[in-house]
Amino acid sequence: MEQAQETLLREFEEKIECGFAIEPKDKMPAGYRKHLIRQMSQHAHSEVIGMQPEGNWVTRAPSLRAKQILLAKIQDEGGHGLYLYSAAETLGVSRDELIEQLHTGKAKYSNIFNYPTLSWADIGAIGWLVDGAAIVNQVSLQRTSYGPYSRAMVRICKEESFHQRQGYEIMAKMMAGTADQKAMAQDAMNRWWWPSLMMFGPHDSDSPHTGDAFRWKIKRHSNDELRQKFIDKTVQQAEVIGLTIPDKDLKWNEAKQCYDHGEINWEEFYRVIGGDGPCNKQRMEHHIRVHNEGAWVREAAEAYRAKQQYSKNA
């Protein structure tokens, strides 16, 4: 039995080593399946919970154009959640279980959505910085070893660049506006910059999940590599529109050809993950309430199907 397990693992890892994708019906180690369910469901929950901070500004968007764009973006986030839920379901976990894990706190979602959206500029900052950081991660995940996850990522990446560009456009417009608008944009930058860097997770030296995820090619780049990539491409974009990055230690490192940055406040990171962020409670209560309030819709859909089947058989 144990020997069979070892053979299975060896064959699996050889397949991964050769660069083959793993598909739902392929044999896979329990650890691989478990890691994927955890990572993909967290990713799906993040897309869905991420609709809340943006939804906060739908009724107060400054123009009809802005409102239409924001609605389309929020709909995309819901769609991305659905791509990822269905990819996760191919691993044998049901949608009910996934949602229950979210509601009981067993599954997490990205920490970033536990921060509030205080002004319209925050919608710009989310699109530009938060989606920008997510894109760096998702581009890397397009080459992840699990086929359904990889395909979902390819689809998501195609749509995300609209999100980032609309966010940057909001920031650029505000930075070309009045003194008050500029201050608002800078304030959003100051509040979203560090949480965006935290989105990539702990430093490689402190990351508990890294080993297996790399060997099994679930992850293709480390947290620090991806974070560096995000910083390097974002600094110039901030400069172009006159925003200051709120990090006094940020400077170009000529030798390494990348930016050095200041110390990330990991105490805040772990505190917010632990449940003590500004909006943790609000986000989860909202999701549970809306889920429960929607129960009658699912029941009605089932009743309608039963009625259709009944009249077909009659």
Add this chain to the structure above:
Amino acid sequence: MTADNQLDVWEVFMQSKPGANYIHAGSIHASDKQMALQNARDTYSRRGEGTSIWVVPSSAIVASNPEDNGMFFDPANDKIYRHPTFYVMPEGAKAI
């Protein structure tokens, strides 16, 4: 907490333009055919990705087993005369 019904799973196949193959896009949840089509459109064709959609209940899909791949697909490999490059053409023959 009672078991929550998230409706049935359907597989979605999308044709990007008339004449193209239908390609698997992903899956969705729905209680009936009509809802399945509408959810498939909302989920997988928000930017004109499709001109036609098929939805199939996932439970109706029959898939080959990867463990049987060797035996299952092997007969295709030893009939090289099924490929045009197998045949020797006379020198000078054109457009064949």
